[in-house]
Amino acid sequence: MNQQRTLPPKGDTRDYHVDNIKGVLIFLVVAGHFLSYLQDQNVTFAIGVRTFIYFFHMPGFIFMSGYLAKGFLKKQNKTEKLLSYGWLYLLFKNAIELVHFIFRRPYFADGSHTGALIAIVLLFTAGVWLLAQLYDRFSLFRRGFILLVVGYSLLKTDMLTIGSAPWYLLALILWHIVLYLTKEKKAAYVLAAAVLVAAFANYQESIGRFLTLSRAINFLPFFLLGFYMTPKRLQEALGGKGRRFVLSGIFLAAMVLIIIHGRAVKKWIGVFFFGVSPYSKLLKLGEWYYYAAPLTCILWMAATVVLLFGLFALCPKGKTFLAKLGRNTIGIYILHRLYKDFLIYGGFYGLLCENPYLATGAGLLVSLLVTVVFGTDFWAKALTKLSKVSMGERFYREKTGSGLMETEHRNG
Numbered sequence: 001m002n003q004q005r006t007l008p009p010k011g012d013t014r015d016y017h018v019d020n021i022k023g024v025l026i027f028l029v030v031a032g033h034f035l036s037y038l039q040d041q042n043v044t045f046a047i048g049v050r051t052f053i054y055f056f057h058m059p060g061f062i063f064m065s066g067y068l069a070k071g072f073l074k075k076q077n078k079t080e081k082l083l084s085y086g087w088l089y090l091l092f093k094n095a096i097e098l099v100h101f102i103f104r105r106p107y108f109a110d111g112s113h114t115g116a117l118i119a120i121v122l123l124f125t126a127g128v129w130l131l132a133q134l135y136d137r138f139s140l141f142r143r144g145f146i147l148l149v150v151g152y153s154l155l156k157t158d159m160l161t162i163g164s165a166p167w168y169l170l171a172l173i174l175w176h177i178v179l180y181l182t183k184e185k186k187a188a189y190v191l192a193a194a195v196l197v198a199a200f201a202n203y204q205e206s207i208g209r210f211l212t213l214s215r216a217i218n219f220l221p222f223f224l225l226g227f228y229m230t231p232k233r234l235q236e237a238l239g240g241k242g243r244r245f246v247l248s249g250i251f252l253a254a255m256v257l258i259i260i261h262g263r264a265v266k267k268w269i270g271v272f273f274f275g276v277s278p279y280s281k282l283l284k285l286g287e288w289y290y291y292a293a294p295l296t297c298i299l300w301m302a303a304t305v306v307l308l309f310g311l312f313a314l315c316p317k318g319k320t321f322l323a324k325l326g327r328n329t330i331g332i333y334i335l336h337r338l339y340k341d342f343l344i345y346g347g348f349y350g351l352l353c354e355n356p357y358l359a360t361g362a363g364l365l366v367s368l369l370v371t372v373v374f375g376t377d378f379w380a381k382a383l384t385k386l387s388k389v390s391m392g393e394r395f396y397r398e399k400t401g402s403g404l405m406e407t408e409h410r411n412g
Helices: 002-006 016-034 036-040 044-067 078-103 114-137 139-154 167-181 187-201 213-228 231-238 241-260 262-269 279-285 287-291 293-314 321-327 329-345 356-374 377-387
Strands: none
Touching: 016 036, 016 044, 016 293, 016 321, 016 329, 016 356, 036 044, 036 356, 044 167, 044 213, 044 241, 044 262, 044 293, 044 356, 078 114, 078 139, 078 167, 078 329, 078 377, 114 139, 114 329, 114 377, 167 213, 187 213, 187 293, 213 293, 231 241, 231 293, 241 262, 241 293, 279 287, 287 293, 321 329, 321 356, 329 356, 329 377
16 A cells, blocks of 8 residues: 555656655755854854754765766767756856845945845846746847856856855766766776775865865765666665664764764864865864875765665655655755845844744744745746757757756656
8 A cells, every 4th residue: 555655646757756855955955055144153053953964965965966867978968968057057156146246235234225125136036037038938138148148257257266056066067077988987996986086185275166176076976876876776775664764763863963963073074064175174183183084084975875875765755745846956956045145135044033943943944935935846947948058049948857956767
């Protein structure tokens, strides 16, 4: 009986287990960003929750991107796929800078212009939808807009220096290029080499944020692991009820321990969570730890994989509201980051209760609401339209879907 309830309707080939996993992970991405302000304000409970999220959520998100990238090597339009990621990167990066440019004007300095702020947010929201429609329907508008954005981006000296959410889009290009370059190589060797390079790369401080190379190298093993993980292997790794129970228990126990000891965990291994900090920062913890950094990095990767499989074991296999969010990650990923800034400039965090538990709970609740709103098909379709790049009359289209994580997947 239980097995029948988890089967998709006849003709429906989606793997809802994968969609549910993606739904949880995209919520964690949003929550991690929304709790960053509370962490900066030294809210202890928020630090613990955010540390737990960052321990594994980006590796998980990247793992699923690799897992659903298996069709890339079979595509004839590989270049167009990569161009779409690059185009989304330019749009995302410039949109964030536009928001900062508007709200850092002297007019908003005293924080007393709530009406104007709400009006700008509403106009911005309507503008994104209108832009998507014009971009999709009119080739002349599309060409002009592409030339405008690319031309403006080329004039900026920081175009390829990434320090915030758009980094992921640029890293996707690099990861897919690695897939193409290593397609004839044995998977075990490629994965082992990626782990070793990731473990030692941050001894070199000059890698940094340029072309997001540091992060791309740091998280490449998770992308490759997902790519090499077949649906059959995934289910075998999760095992039967006994193993799923153990994996789930490990995940929940780790959640409690990391949240309680968030500051200590962040202090000792937080440098590995983001992939941008050089190992020289570990010298303040002791020279021995600096030299042990590669081993610590590998152990963190191993622990992260265990937590991920614990999360996978906990996620339902049937169709749930999480599956809808998991199908539409593109709108959530891009728009939530912009609206987080709107909330900061609008003074939202100043309205939260001083109680750290209530403040963190409110942050998580708003994260969930934002995830649900931008996870609708309405926004997924709009962002999917904007993600395609074409200068010709024939506009390249794909089925609506996430864009960040491949749009189609089948039951394994």
